Amino acid sequence: MARRSSLPVTFVVPTIAILLVLSMVPTLYAIVIALQNRELSSTDYSWVWLSNFQDLLFDRRFLNAVWVSVKWEVVTVVATMVVAIGLGVLMFEVASPRLRNLYCLLFIIPVLLPRVSAAFVWKFAYHPLYGIATYPYRLITGGLIFDPLSKPSTALFAVASVDVWQWGLFFAVIVLKLLETLPPQPIEAARLDHAKRWQIHAYVTLPMLKAPLISLMFVKMIESLRSFDLIYVMTRGGPGVATETLDMYAFSQGFIESGKVSYASAMAVLMMIATVISFTMLWKRVQA
């Protein structure tokens, strides 16, 4: 539409200006704070420039948090995509249209829940003595105790399972909808060539959906960065530091343990730089 009108300017400029102010002020201020030595307990501060970052390099708990965050990101993204594609294809193959609608409705429910609610629901379910999810184990073993949230080896996976419960099921619905948008001819052709069902999906339908599936994975990678609520409610980063991700550690440094706001902000700034750079690069690739 090549009409001359003041509309684009009056509609876009105020909104973008407000978004810029709301996002740039905290972002730049985060960097400023990271270069100082502010603490919650006092209003005095001085400029310490890069020394917070220098300290971070030798902070073993920080390096652990980086490692936990990377593990969290990989585990949740991979598991979500596997669950989503698996269930999406299954719905496409074996469910009647009415059942599909029912499953779609059911599978959207977990992701609508506040993360805090989801975390509570499963924290109760994983309780070693009274939990509903650990009950089958108690039943089979005759009352042995399994406490997934307080064993360092299983805690991260137990929390990740809640994330996958929310996002994997939701993405299964999207995968199904994507499959439904595909033209039927290539599938028919493969069927005439006596391709097995799994072969049709592995070699025909999923490759056709490569671009939207990658975008979906991209969305999940961004959402996986928001692990704080689940971890805060379920384990508080424990046992020990087994589930302490970067945002959890930054929060506890800044607010719970020592009130070192600047130190926490330095961590947040590093996270911000890492995510903005890597996601910008990924996004340009996805778009290309």
Next chain:
Amino acid sequence: MKSYRTRPGRLIGKAILALAGFLAVFPLVWTALNALKNNVDIITRVPRVVFTPTLANISYILGRDSVITGLYNSVVACGAAVLIGVLLGLPAAYAVARYPNRWAGDIQFFVLSLRFLPPVAVAIPLMVIWLQIGLYDTLPALIVTYSLLTISVIMWLAIPAFQAVPKEIEEAAFVDGYGAYSVFWRIALPVAARSLIGAVAFSFVLVWNEFLIALMLSSSNAKTLPIVASELSQQGMNVPWGILNASVVLLSLPPLLFLGVLSGFLNSVFRQKKT
């Protein structure tokens, strides 16, 4: 012959789906049941399905000042932020969708990139800023912060919704002598309304569920419901589980009210792709 061979596979597939459907809702149903139980019926080694229901937990929750304040704060903060998101986000999305210029791509990327920002990185400086201005732990501070979320999400989802409106309808309106603003107001908004309501509902769910920013920006007065609920649990086993479960149910109800709207929204998004 083929269908005969794949029949056991289909059965297994159906069983897996049924199990997944069960897993999707059962934990929630169980939580809702526990909200109706006395503590003796919850703290059992063998889960109890048959019990005498009680409304004590729910009435306790609804009678607590902290919960009511949290509910009020959540409703006001989320409602106001969504309203701001609608007022600023929808017109901007329409302009980007219908008057593409050389910045359109950059604007879209900028709006998306706001989602990359780690919440901690935004919350820490904002806390310091609000403290200095004297607005820390107030609803206006929370509303302004949440507006960043709602404006960007509504814009992001509304751009494709406006693009899906057939151009011919708008062209016809121009020919009939409508101005640019009345085309937006009278044509584009009503035609895209279904998808737009989905986008707005999504933004509401997003801020209703938000936790980290609310946790960092409030200490007593402006606590939202998720914060109040999580604090109940920090008291450990001293709080009867039934009460905790009741608070989880209360917190989860508003987003679930939008289940129908959001699944309809999903459907309409993918129907557009098909055509």
